Amino acid sequence: MLIGLAATLFRAPPVTLYTFISRFSPNSHGFLSITPTRLFITAASLRRDENKEVDDYAELKEKVENLGICCNSVTPEEYTRLMCPKCKGGRSMGKCLSFHMSSKRNSALWRCFNIECGWAGQIPHNSMASDGVHQLGRMNFPRILTEESLKLEPLGDMLTAYFSKRMISKDTLKRNHVMQMAGDQIIIAFTYRRNGMLIGCKYRTLEKRFWQEKGADKVLYGLDDVREADEIIIVEGEIDKLSVEEAGFPNCVSVPNGAPQGIASKELLPLEEDTRFSYLWNCNECLEKASRIVLATDGDLPGQALAEELARRLGKERCWQVCWPKKDELSIYKDANEVLVNLGREALKEAIECAVPYEMQNLN
Known part of the structure; x- marks a missing residue:
């Protein structure tokens, strides 16, 4: 009988012992005593988990290497x-693919940060795709622009005139x-430039x-002119920005899209x-430094x-608004360039300097 019992015990699968706290109870001294509980997990079960992880990794590795x-x-x-x-790393031939594998080594994702590539994908665990690979959208990078790539040249006599x-x-x-x-x-x-670099162009x-x-970043035209400005003037078009500068205010920017x-x-x-209005958020680092923002938009309804x-978006409490001079009894000059051309630099300068607090101008 003893021999049979011993044989039964030895045939039983080996076990691994884990001890964890299951119960706290006060003892006679008023302190908490710990009653441990023992949990037995078969080594065979652990081996099955380990084998599955190995198999998952082998399957994942094969899919990844096929790519x-x-x-x-x-x-x-x-x-x-x-x-x-x-x-292959593009022109730099560098390691530009960022690759991530899950802790259980059964899923992965990747993205290429080469500006000319942007390839991305993932292999989820238990993917339903035929090859297990899910292609992700190409990553969009701001384009690298140069005057040469845009085929730009200095202004000729006709445009200068x-x-x-x-x-x-x-x-x-x-x-x-x-x-x-x-x-x-x-x-x-x-x-359009930021920190002196060409990042966009409007024709x-x-x-x-x-x-x-x-594919270019949306920013304000003339951004570098207001990088450290405490007062910023915002107009509706590029020619208006140039006009305001002619009146003595280089701290002026234009919205890019009217x-x-x-x-x-x-x-x-x-x-x-x-x-x-993404251009505002893209330029927020500069705009948030300004304590006073003068809105010199067009005098028509869209401008208002x-x-x-x-x-x-900028905060009405720090905004002032320009009121353009009257053209006649029924109308006003539309924008900064109209004032500059018809009334001159001093009139444009005066209009900007006489801007009124936005909230006061728009009480009604």
Whole structure:
């Protein structure tokens, strides 16, 4: 009988012992005593889990390697820089693929940070995809722009004369890097810069047709002129920004996309949805430093709607509004350039200096 019992015990699977606290109770001295409980888990069960993890990793590794990604040096739960099999590192030939593997080594995701590639994907655990791979959208990077890639050249005589009629000097044009597109057509190029770097461009024909470079960051025109400014003047167009500078105020920027037809809604949209005014959030580092913001938008209804939208986002308490001079008994001059051309620099300067607090101007 003893021999049979011993045989039964030895046939039983080996066990691993874990001890954990299950109950606290006061003893006779008033202290808590701990009653341990023992939990027995079979080693076979542990081996099954380990084997499954090994199998999952082998399956994941095969899928990843089929894509050309070598993951031998990858540590789970860490982001590892690898060579991208799609772009081979681009022109720099560097390790531009960020690769991440889960702690259980059964899922992975990656994204290439080469600006010309942006390949991204993931392999979820128990993926239903035929090859187990889910392709993600290409990552969008701001484009790298140069005057050469945009085929820009210095302003010719025709456009210099055009700006002269608008009372904009050669010095102001040069300081603001106003250029033209190369070719047979006469097209003005207002270059948008941040920290001196070309990051966008807006084009204008003499017939007032406008368009912008796609894929560029949305920022204010003239951003570098207000980087440390305590007072900022905001206008509705690039020529108005140049006009205000002619009146002696270089601390001026223009919105990049004109004015809305009306106020969109009573409630402000969340930042991620406020796409029309994304240029404000992209330039917030500069705007938040200003204690006084002068809104010199156009005098028509869209211009007034723009002023309201800007004031709502920038804080009405620090906004002032320019009131353009009267043209006649029934109308006013529309914008900064109209005032400059028809009344001169001093009149434009006076209009800006006489701006009134926004909340006072819009009490009604």
